[in-house]
Amino acid sequence: MPAGVGGALVRSVPQHATEPTPxxxxxxxDRAPIRPGSVLLRWTHTSAGGMDVTAHLGLASTDVTLAIWPNLHGDWTPVVHPTLLETIGLHAALSVAIDALQLANHLADA
Structure with a gap:
């Protein structure tokens, strides 16, 4: 990780943990709001040589803590990948469902 970096913003996740995550x-x-559907991973080094990793999910009106993984060592991609994949996929599906419901309501009113 580059110097001064304390997090990574994730907007999409590959199906397999072995593929690189953009x-x-x-x-x-940086404490800017997180775009809805994006996940911000933040980490801090622990005294035991690992990292405490926290995932924050951007929602329409706020950011929420999605998960906390304490004292991870080595490559922590296999640990965080399932949560990122499921959360980002679920948010995308809910966004489509909301848009479809809004369109259906608009058509019913017309």
Missing amino acids: TAWVSAQ
């Missing part, structure tokens, strides 16, 4: 590095000081 991310955008986020500085440790």
